[in-house]
Amino acid sequence: MATTGRVLEAAGVLKVFPGVRALDHVSFTLGRGEVHALVGENGAGKSTLIKVLTGVYQADAGQVRYRDEVVSFSSPLDARRAGISTIYQEVNLVPSMSVARNLFLGREPRNRFRLIDFGAVHERAREILKEYGVHVDVRRPLGSLGMGTQQMVALARAVSVDAQVVIMDEPTSSLEPREVGRLFEVIRGLRDQGRSVIYVSHRLDELYQICDRVTVLRDGRLVHTGRMAELERLRLVSLMLGRKLSEVRAEGATKFSGSHPQGEQGGQDGQDPPVLTATGLTRRHLLDDVSLALRPGEVVGLGGLLGAGRSETAKAIAGALRVDSGEVVVAGVPLRTGSVSAAIRAGISLLPEDRKAEGIVPTLSVRENIALAALPRLSRAGIVSDRRVDRIVETFMKRLRIKAAGPGQLVGELSGGNQQKVLLARWLAMSPKVLLLDEPTRGVDVGAKAEVQMLIDELAVDGLAVLLISSDLEEIVEGCDRVVVLRDGAVQGELHGTEVSEEAIMSMIARPVEVPR
Template identity: 65%
Template sequence: MDEPVLEVVEVSKEFPGVRALDRVSFRLRPGEVHALVGENGAGKSTLIKVLTGVHRPDGGRLLRDGRPVVFGTPIQAQRAGISTIYQEVNLVPLMSIAQNVFLGREPRGPLGLISRSRMHAMAADLLAGYGVTEDVRRPLGSLGVGAQQMVALARAVSVDARVVIMDEPTSSLEPREVETLFEVIGRLHRQGIAILYVSHRLDELYRICDRVTVLRDGKLVHTGPLADLDRLALVSMMLGREIGDVRDHGVTGFGEDGHAAAETLLRAEDLVSRHRLAGVSVTVRAGEIVGLAGLLGSGRSETARAIFGALPLDSGAVVLAGKTVRTGSTSAAISAGMAMLAEDRKADGIIPNLSVRENIVLAALPRLSRYGLVSRAKQDKIVDIFVERLRIKISSPEQKVSELSGGNQQKVLLARWLCTRPTVMLLDEPTRGIDVGAKAEVRKLIDELAAEGMGVLLISSDMEELIEGADRLMVLRDGAIVGDLRGDQVTEGNVLAALAHHEGDADE
């Protein structure tokens, strides 16, 4: 057995309130392609940042070729032969392709000055092996994202790397570019360079990876040969669910559907957005809660954002209550009767320094005002109604929202949207980061809203929440619907099966 080129021993990292990594250990052997997988919050990014010197671990050790190393800065990790290509290309778009490849280690001629001609020749030479044939003097920003990613890879490998970490390298590549990437990976593999490959695309993992490490909630769940795990087992591990006796369940046929008769409120047809959505269709009926299930990066949030007009679409249509809604415009979506609770309520939702009252009435201001003046009495009335109805716990409507608990903040946001009297609500992770009691309350509220005839599109990483809450579940993978479960079919086994399998892949 080869000595590991990089070994992570019981590494822990804590952030305020979160244990991002909890005594994680794994080994990377020379020449292996090692998959690192896990859902949101599993600790993958933290682990990568520890390996690349961006974060210092609180505990544990890193061994490089058996010798302990400490990385305080990215340059130290790079000097130790660990290179990284990030999901978002981390290069300088305004500088030339060649400059980007050699930044910080430019070839120098007499007087210590950079030799441009040599740099250009070397860059062109190097990049030819990565399928990049553009003039290396052009600014990097003029290349497509895929080609930029290749430049990043060329840079990463050409610094004498022994370990290359790839964080979702294919998320913005075209199929042809993915092939080039895999060829390069094959070459690195033969040169004995170890690759830590982070991706959510199971197809890719099974195609190129030798071994896999699964993280969940900051803990190591599994590490071992990938061939020993089938897709279902892998997905179950990532999500932390039991496989049970659900193998190879067909996901066809129609279950009982209590809402079949109800009026269709929302119909999204064939939503396409480059690299994100590949033709997603969703319908939501009055009183129905439709859940979107899928792994990280499968296009759940993107679907909701596309319907709400927050994600530009290449094609597709959104129809609300029989009327076509202009896509790509949130204000069109709102005035048509949609409301969306965004995934990150801190960034996209609450305004912490405003009071509960101000936060609630924000979206309803146009309706409450006359001649540009807002009636305070009307505001107070509305706020009272919602505080009572949503059981928001506050000392007074003038309390700052930032002083509330996560659950109550979420309710304030919900109240804000309910002020606009939406017919369809899109809820992206409505219970994330709030305590158990508040979770139950928010779920109950969602049920109540649906019972009153509202259509709800629910996104959640919490499988239980989806299965218990949704009347119907659409399962997404790689930006496409791969399962449509109704009534009795909405079971954990069926969801896992839909996540793990794909057409023409009966052998697994």
């Protein structure tokens, strides 16, 4: 590592949004000629810190220093002009423009008449992209190329502006293994030139291969900074998830001692045939040959870090994410993949992670939200029976103990926990065979969380097959009969009965796999 000093620094940065302290006096230092990993789960503060460093947001307190001077960039363009470039996970170039124009947008070579010299633009673009292993017709529209190639063009543009700091946000999410290897060559070249890289990724193997130091954020706070090679993988996972390693290992020892016999929670693993089997679910860059089975009366957990493919697996099963290959079978009948309506008819219900964007309709009443999915079943000749709707709504408001002024109250006025219960009621009204729950207790208070967890147990006892996705390891360990652990879109392994512990899950997540060099 060729670090000779500090190039970019955040000192005690505070950033507050209404009701949320996104950054709580966070400090961060990037050395010259250093590749620095910035990691953390959802809501950790990574994106907010990057936006403060690059002028998207202004800090409410604290300072940003660049090249030993206090700065306050007014915009990302201002930061880029100073030598700080950002490559976002979603390519933010102009798809309708040519590859060459995107590379030189805003700084095109001009001829003596001050017109764009397209010959020079095309020639220079070919030279630059050749260094990145990209061989395409630079006159083609950028949008006509694959996402991996677009990502490499975005990288080439960021570096070619003579940036001293390059921020890479999940840069390998759209890259093939060969392209990942080329990207790492570019990063090493930048480091050798004395330039610095902030590398944001959830892929542990990449972090250990390419990064010199690491900073871990959690819930808007700095929890660790140090050399990457000196941080044990299991320790890194525990820092990201907020679990003390000593406590986890003690809990793991108790768990493995046999004090919780297999099947204690009502799972029937190995006794009943699966009600749902997913085999070989594959979607380029998202899922890689994911297979799992769900049995009646069983709660199966999906473990893994942010970006592991948990939500994508649930959406693929529910038909909300089209797969390139794979099969879903429900009660012995193959399901047409990529069709939400076919999944619902087969008895699959999905409670999405983002209930506000993908679940509730806040401007509709509790009654209307609960009845929404079941309306076709409650109508005859296109006419909905109000009496049947009222009976179902009353039943599920009582069963799920939904606290509201009445069925006519707007859902948007309810607490987070009660909104979650309304969503559960909507799908339970469909009499499903399989319930897919994606972060069902996120954003709800402690009391509501306990109630939702109790409901899940009751549903399993009633014979429903449940897939539970949660970032809360304790919730997974306490609530699941089996746990399938995912990483980078692939199944790392499966834990059964007394094998299920926080340490076992984290160890499986942290297990090294080979990365292209």
